[in-house]
Amino acid sequence: MNEPEDEAERRRRQRMRSLAIGLALAALAILFYVATIVRLGGNVMNRPL
Amino acid sequence: MADIAHTGIGIERRALSSSAGGNVSDFITLMKPRVMSLVIFTALTGLVLAPGTLHPALAFIALLCIAVGAGASGALNMWYDADIDGQMQRTAARPIPRGHVTAEEALTFGVVLSVFSVFTLGLIVNWVAGALLALTIAFYIFVYTMWLKRRTPQNIVIGGAAGAFPPMIGWAAVTGSVSVESILLFLIIFMWTPPHFWALALYRCRDYERVGVPMLPVVAGRLETRRQIVIYSALLVPLAVLPALMGFAGAFYGATAIILGAVFMALALGIWSAEDDRKVDHIARHLFRFSIFYLFMLFAALLVERVAAAVMS
Structure with missing residues (x-):
C-alpha cells in the first residue's frame, strides 16, 4: 500500500469505527430508556412536582 | 504481555495493514x-x-x-x-x-x-x-x-x-x-467441554506443542487423551439424560439425549479403538464437529419442548 492510499484507508477505518461507537452509544441510550419504561411502567409519571 | 512483533506467522501480515488501524x-x-x-x-x-x-x-x-x-x-x-x-x-x-x-x-x-x-x-x-x-x-x-x-x-x-x-x-x-436445574445445565456443558476440546487437541497437537500449551495430548500423550475422551464422554452421556429423568424435561428431550448420546459415545469409542494416528485424527475431527451439534441439539430440544408446552396450554 503506498502512502496516500494508506492514509485514505486509515481515515475510512477511523470513520467506520467512530460510526460504530456512535451507533453503540445510541443503542445503549434506547436500551436504558426502554428498560426504564418497562421497569417503572405508568409510575414513570408518578413523581412529586 | 509478550511482544507480538516476535510471533512467527503474524509478522508478515502485521506489516501490511498495521498503520491503517482495525x-x-x-x-x-x-x-x-x-x-x-x-x-x-x-x-x-x-x-x-x-x-x-x-x-x-x-x-x-x-x-x-x-x-x-x-x-x-x-x-x-x-x-x-x-x-x-x-x-x-x-x-x-x-x-x-x-x-x-x-x-x-x-x-x-x-x-x-x-x-x-x-x-x-x-x-x-x-x-x-x-x-x-x-x-x-x-x-x-x-x-x-x-x-x-x-x-x-x-x-x-x-x-x-x-x-x-x-x-x-x-x-x-x-x-x-x-437452582438444581440450572446447576444441571451447567454440569452438562462442563462435562461436554473436555471431550470437545481434547478431540480438537488430538489433531491440532503440534500447534499446542510448538507454543508450549500443555494440552493433554502434549503432556500425557495421545493414548491417555483418547482414554480420557472415553471417560468424560461416558460421564457426559448419562448426565445429559438426567433432565428428563428428573422431570424438568420431557420424553422428546430424553429421546434426543439418548440417541445423540449413543452417537457421541460411538465416536469416542471409535477414537479409542482406531489403529493408527491418521484414523484417530479423522474420527477426532468428526467428534469435534459432532460435539457442537450435540450440545446445540440438546439445548434446542429443551427449548422446543418448553415452547411447545406453552403453545398447547
Missing part, C-alpha cells in the same frame, strides 16, 4: 462470534426453562448483556494470548497477530465491554445474574487464560466452567437465584 469487523472478530452464538443459545434456553416470567424487553437485554460479556471475554483472551495465537495455524489470522488491532486496543475494548455488560445486566435485570456474568468473565480470563491454560493439562477441564455458566445466568435473570 476495521469494525476486526473488533467483531475479537468477540469470537461463533462462541458467542452458542453462549446466546444456551443462555436463552436457561431463560426460557426458568420458572416465572421476565418482560420480553428485559429478556432481550439480559441476552444482549450475556452475549456482550462473552464477547468481552473473547477480546481479553485474544489480548492475553496474542503471543501464542500468532504461532498457531488455527489462530494466526486473528486481528492482533495480523496487526489489524493492537493488543492495547483489544484490552481496552474487552475491559469496557465487560464493565458495561455486567453493570447493565445488574442494574436492569438483577444483581445475581450480573454477579454470575462477572464471575464468568473473571473465571475465563484470570483462572483459565492467565492461570491454567499454560500451566496444566487440566486447563480446559476446570476452565470449562466459564463456558458452562451462560444457561445459569439466563436462569438467574428470571428467578434471581441458582
Whole structure:
C-alpha cells in the first residue's frame, strides 16, 4: 500500500469505527430508556412536582 | 504481555495493514462470534426453562448483556494470548497477530465491554445474574487464560466452567437465584467441554506443542487423551439424560439425549479403538464437529419442548 492510499484507508477505518461507537452509544441510550419504561411502567409519571 | 512483533506467522501480515488501524469487523472478530452464538443459545434456553416470567424487553437485554460479556471475554483472551495465537495455524489470522488491532486496543475494548455488560445486566435485570456474568468473565480470563491454560493439562477441564455458566445466568435473570436445574445445565456443558476440546487437541497437537500449551495430548500423550475422551464422554452421556429423568424435561428431550448420546459415545469409542494416528485424527475431527451439534441439539430440544408446552396450554 503506498502512502496516500494508506492514509485514505486509515481515515475510512477511523470513520467506520467512530460510526460504530456512535451507533453503540445510541443503542445503549434506547436500551436504558426502554428498560426504564418497562421497569417503572405508568409510575414513570408518578413523581412529586 | 509478550511482544507480538516476535510471533512467527503474524509478522508478515502485521506489516501490511498495521498503520491503517482495525476495521469494525476486526473488533467483531475479537468477540469470537461463533462462541458467542452458542453462549446466546444456551443462555436463552436457561431463560426460557426458568420458572416465572421476565418482560420480553428485559429478556432481550439480559441476552444482549450475556452475549456482550462473552464477547468481552473473547477480546481479553485474544489480548492475553496474542503471543501464542500468532504461532498457531488455527489462530494466526486473528486481528492482533495480523496487526489489524493492537493488543492495547483489544484490552481496552474487552475491559469496557465487560464493565458495561455486567453493570447493565445488574442494574436492569438483577444483581445475581450480573454477579454470575462477572464471575464468568473473571473465571475465563484470570483462572483459565492467565492461570491454567499454560500451566496444566487440566486447563480446559476446570476452565470449562466459564463456558458452562451462560444457561445459569439466563436462569438467574428470571428467578434471581441458582437452582438444581440450572446447576444441571451447567454440569452438562462442563462435562461436554473436555471431550470437545481434547478431540480438537488430538489433531491440532503440534500447534499446542510448538507454543508450549500443555494440552493433554502434549503432556500425557495421545493414548491417555483418547482414554480420557472415553471417560468424560461416558460421564457426559448419562448426565445429559438426567433432565428428563428428573422431570424438568420431557420424553422428546430424553429421546434426543439418548440417541445423540449413543452417537457421541460411538465416536469416542471409535477414537479409542482406531489403529493408527491418521484414523484417530479423522474420527477426532468428526467428534469435534459432532460435539457442537450435540450440545446445540440438546439445548434446542429443551427449548422446543418448553415452547411447545406453552403453545398447547
